[in-house]
């Protein structure tokens with residue numbers, strides 16, 4: 079393959095060219111209610127060529143690798159039609175490397191019958207809980223092998239195995255329907271899938287309890303987020319804004335996101351890094367062949383870094399951070415997060431609760447999205463806080479806020495940390511990209527909670 | 531290996547088999563920072579096999595076409611663990627005639643697409659020069675073929691053309707997002723509707739209004755309504771949700787459930803629309819199906835397997851993506867309109883909101899019909915007039931509750947995303963929360 083790719087790359091008149099070929103084997107098991115809905119296997123094989131000429135990009139993707147050189151020629155000619163300025167791409171030294179996945183517990187060695195038996199057990203726990211109307215139990219596994227070569231002489235082979243499991247319970251009493259779920263995941267490790275009986279039970283019991291729980295009154299509250307939801311908050315509320323493709327060609331955004339700007343209190347440190355090992359967002363090289371790093375985005379409350387591709391780094395005169403990622407061969411790499419987290423502070427949960435006369439404790443996640451300035455994300459569970467104590471269960475709530483005021487209102491950070499590995503990030507049609515996010519418990523003053 | 535050969539091979543080892551083949555060719559022209567940035571070409575080919583072996587369903591797909599023979603082994607691997615098949619493959623019963631393929635779309639030169647996109651961006655920036663625009667002009671051709679062991683073999687091609695604009699205006703820490711999109715199977719040669727919508731958004735959002743809270747009147751534009759109500763409605767009218775007993779309207783068939791002026795249909799036969807199709811993903815011919823007629827729940831959507839489980843008939847709603855077996859999906863959702871103009875509705879509101887886009891509306895308890903989102907683009911209405919943009923505001927409600935009594939449906943329906951035909955909708959009371 080190396081010979082074919084290198085031959086196809088040679089002798090074109092372009093500022094930069096890369097070829098990526100990926101081959102993925104996936105297996106999934108899906109239950110809805112008592113009925114198994116789908117069990118299937120997929121193979122996804124394809125490649126793409128991306129070329130840069132005078133600042134313009136051409137991109138060609140295909141399933142058939144025949145005539146690879148012609149595909150490179152097409153991408154170069156497209157780029158030439160677009161480009162009318164100077165190409166600015168950060169210099170990254172060429173790398174030749176073959177990266178074996180650091181497999182902990184290989185899901186490929188677990189027979190399909192055993193995987194199905196586990197899902198059967200979890201589904202049965204959910205479905206046999208009284209007042210549970212239906213369930214959704216999903217197991218997914220994908221083994222992805224990527225080969226990358228570029229015109230600077232890089233040739234990199236990488237492999238990763240993503241494992242995800244989602245357990246969701248739906249309770250119904252009269253016309254009222256409530257759902258509770260857990261989304262979990264791991265990189266190169268099947269182990270967590272084997273012991274989710276407690277989570278299945280908890281999801282079912284939560285869903286039932288929510289049906290008779292009151293709805294929070296909408297308004298601004300002091301909220302305390304558990305590590306999982308705080309991780310989602312970090313990703314949605316701040317992470318996306320640190321992706322410099324929103325900034326690098328927009329002078330107004332550059333002014334807004336100028337390094338050195340104060341975003342939060344001196345207790346606030348936010349990091350993104352694929353080089354943090356063993357998490358869903360971990361890898362050795364990104365999809366432009368840049369080595370993975372760990373990047374401080376906020377240090378002591380001050381904006382100190384941002385996430386880059388080679389183009390955004392080149393244009394902004396900053397160092398590439400290894401954050402250019404593509405979900406598969408059908409897409410060019412764009413700036414994405416990897417493992418994004420708030421570093422732990424000093425406070426215990428009791429410290430966070432102290433002095434909160436009326437607030438909401440929110441746990442677990444259901445979803446989230448952002449418009450950069452404003453974000454919304456939904457909690458899987460919510461509890462009223464009164465006089466510093468966590469009290470009764472509420473219906474799940476949606477939280478929303480403005481990034482610039484909310485980070486400043488983040489007034490206390492816990493001393494624990496946990497990572498949410500069950501989510502996937504979506505951007506520019508590329509979804510779900512494996513990422514993780516994490517945080518300690520955090521407290522935010524004046525956060526808007528939607529209600530009725 | 532040809533699809534016919536794969537089908538024949540599978541038929542010999544299984545009770546029934548179905549092969550699904552999809553081929554597409556897409557050319558996106560992408561604009562960033564107000565100028566042309568990239569030209570893409572995306573060719574996709576894939577093949578999927580669904581078998582029934584010993585009464586159970588096995589499924590596999592691949593995009594490695596030269597290894598299609600391996601598909602049968604993959605499908606047979608999983609079939610012993612698969613769901614019990616509750617259907618038979620449909621026999622040859624023809625295609626409903628729908629206009630979906632226009633050679634003019636395929637023939638459109640890339641240069642024309644570049645010019646269209648650039649002129650759209652230039653026109654909007656002529657109004658607001660500081661606006662930073664991203665845009666795309668895309669054309670695509672897709673061919674789908676479904677053949678099965680009952681002798682059904684049907685295929686069709688669809689061209690699509692789409693145009694979109696997203697403008698961002700950053701002032702201090704304030705970000706304003708405006709824009710619109712349009713899609714059809716035929717070429718769109720005129721960007722003026724997108725330009726006009728975007729310019730009107732910029733005008734209405736010029737000033738800020740005081741935020742407001744409470745149980746207030748909320749008017750949704752067609753795009754706003756599509757974002758808030760379509761997700762929960764689609765889930766509620768899926769035969770799968772109904773069969774599981776999880777649909778809030780599952781036991782309401784034939785009963786008056788919504789406002790009498792409210793009707794909506796699943797219509798795969800609307801010409802030149804992206805959601806239209808002559809057959810569904812299982813080869814069942816398409817037909818227009820009323821879901822709600824004058825407030826009465828009329829039908830639910832079924833694919834073959836769910837219909838078998840629920841003792842119903844397939845409504846031709848087996849939607850399909852390459853990598854998964856058919857699942858229930860709507861085609862074009864067409865909503866009834868009313869007689870009020872948007873201006874009439876606004877004039878009636880003393881204190882409320884006009885919402886063009888809710889962010890994150892689909893992340894609450896969608897199954898139960900809830901929607902709750904942050905107003906990404908919306909305006910305050912005071913004494914019958916739009917007085918400016920609102921921010922940091924959430925709108926929440928329940929679709930099934932809200933549609934019981936609607937203040938008015940608008941007469942200016944429009945297509946959203948190429949497959950939803952939606953009017954402006956005016957709800958008398960929804961929950962509005964903000965810091966104000």
Ligand SMILES: [Zn+2]
Pocket residue numbers: 313314318502503504
């Ligand atoms: Zn994201």
